[in-house]
Structures are given as C-alpha cells and as structure tokens.
Amino acid sequence: SAVISQKPSRDICQRGTSLTIQCQVDSQVTMMFWYRQQPGQSLTLIATANQGSEATYESGFVIDKFPISRPNLTFSTLTVSNMSPEDSSIYLCSGGGLAGSYNEQFFGPGTRLTVL
Amino acid sequence: AQKVTQAQTEISVVEKEDVTLDCVYETRDTTYYLFWYKQPPSGELVFLIRRNSFDEQNEISGRYSWNFQKSTSSFNFTITASQVVDSAVYFCALSPPGSARQLTFGSGTQLTVLP
Numbered sequence: 001s002a003v004i005s006q007k008p009s010r011d012i013c014q015r016g017t018s019l020t021i022q023c024q025v026d027s028q029v030t031m032m033f034w035y036r037q038q039p040g041q042s043l044t045l046i047a048t049a050n051q052g053s054e055a056t057y058e059s060g061f062v063i064d065k066f067p068i069s070r071p072n073l074t075f076s077t078l079t080v081s082n083m084s085p086e087d088s089s090i091y092l093c094s095g096g097g098l099a100g101s102y103n104e105q106f107f108g109p110g111t112r113l114t115v116l
Numbered sequence: 117a118q119k120v121t122q123a124q125t126e127i128s129v130v131e132k133e134d135v136t137l138d139c140v141y142e143t144r145d146t147t148y149y150l151f152w153y154k155q156p157p158s159g160e161l162v163f164l165i166r167r168n169s170f171d172e173q174n175e176i177s178g179r180y181s182w183n184f185q186k187s188t189s190s191f192n193f194t195i196t197a198s199q200v201v202d203s204a205v206y207f208c209a210l211s212p213p214g215s216a217r218q219l220t221f222g223s224g225t226q227l228t229v230l231p
Contacts, residue, residue, distance in 0.1 A: 031217070033218055033219075041223070042207065042221045042222060042223045042224050043161075043207070043219075043221045044221075045218050045219070045220075048218060090159060092161065094219075096217075104163065104166055105151075105163075105211075105219060106163065107153075107160070107161035107163075109158075109159065109160045110159050110160065110161075112159070
C-alpha cells in the first residue's frame with residue numbers, strides 16, 4: 001500500500017484569498033486525483049493530476065479556480081483560488097497505480113478548509 | 117456515465133446486530149471495479165475492498181462480507197455482530213477499467229452502532 005500525507009490538515013481562510021494544499025505519496029504512483037467533499041456530502045472528483053502536463057478537470061471545475069501541479073510521481077498541489085464560503089470543504093488527494101496494487105486507490109487524510 | 121446509489125442515508129443498530137448496507141450501480145462498461153470505503157469521524161477514508169466485475173464470488177473478511185450480484189447491479193456490504201467502532205460513513209464507489217482510474221462515489225450511508 002501507499003501512505004499519503006497532506007498539508008495543511010486544516011485551515012481557516014478569509015474570503016478572496018488562496019490556499020495551496022500539498023499532497024505527498026511515499027511511493028511512486030502513476031495516477032493522482034483531487035476530490036472535494038462538501039459538508040455532509042459525498043466525494044466529487046475535481047481533477048486528475050497529470051505529471052508534467054496540465055490536469056484533466058471534471059465538469060464544473062476549472063483551472064483558474066483550482067490550479068493543480070504535479071512535478072513528479074510522488075507529489076502534487078491543489079490551489080483553491082479566490083475563495084468564498086462555498087469552498088468550505090474537505091479536500092482529499094488520492095494516488096493509484098502503485099506497483100503490485102495497480103487498481104487500488106489510496107487516500108490522504110484530507111484538508112479541512114473553512115472560508116469565512 | 118457511471119452512477120452509484122446508496123439509498124440508505126442513515127442506519128442505526130444496536131451492538132451485536134447484523135447490518136447490511138446497500139449499493140446499486142450503473143455503468144456502460146463491461147468491465148469495472150467496485151469499492152467500499154469507511155470514513156470514521158476523523159475523516160480519513162479507509163479502503164475496505166475492491167471487486168472486479170468479472171469475479172462474482174462473494175467475499176468474507178472477519179465480520180465483513182460482500183455480496184456482488186451482477187444481474188441486479190448490486191454490491192452490498194454486511195457487517196456481522198456490529199460494534200460501536202463500526203460507526204462511520206460507508207461509501208460505495210465504482211471505477212472504469214484500467215489502472216487506478218477515477219472513482220465515482222455513492223452518497224454514503226451513515227452507520228451508527230449503539231452500545
């Protein structure tokens with residue numbers, strides 16, 4: 001299995017500011033994803049983080065609002081830009097395609113974001 | 117398009133009772149993967165099981181068991197002799213074929229096990 005860590009674990013931010021969330025995997029994974037979980041809701045895929053190229057966004061999510069980087073096979077960042085209270089959610093990073101566990105996805109502990 | 121339905125929003129049981137969490141899915145793919153995850157109050161997602169669509173054998177792991185019925189597009193999860201520590205939100209998820217593809221999650225079932 002893979003161990004995924006996220007920083008920060010939680011934050012409280014002011015409207016209009018931006019926050020960058022870091023995701024670190026302890027093993028090389030082929031795929032990395034970012035999900036959002038709004039309060040009391042299920043997980044919704046934001047985008048697939050592609051190494052060395054632009055992320056692939058799901059319907060309803062755009063690069064200007066959620067820029068993503070993935071410089072290598074173990075690290076990715078998600079920025080939540082120009083935040084509003086509606087962005088208050090848990091943001092989760094996941095990784096998959098680990099050698100020996102190709103079809104499993106492992107999740108980080110999440111980043112709890114509150115926007116005032 | 118893929119869709120996962122967990123019709124049970126909340127379930128409460130008394131400790132030691134058995135409980136079944138329902139999951140129904142829709143997909144046009146002929147092969148796919150099904151998952152169950154547990155999310156305790158701490159918020160972390162805990163992987164429970166992955167099932168390939170071509171393997172319809174039911175699986176048992178300790179007090180957990182899973183019943184995959186391709187004919188009814190269901191992948192139900194049973195906890196036998198429930199314990200208070202089983203209290204959590206349980207998510208069923210579906211992914212298309214291929215290595216580690218994105219997951220489509222159901223809305224989750226909040227299970228509360230009372231002492």
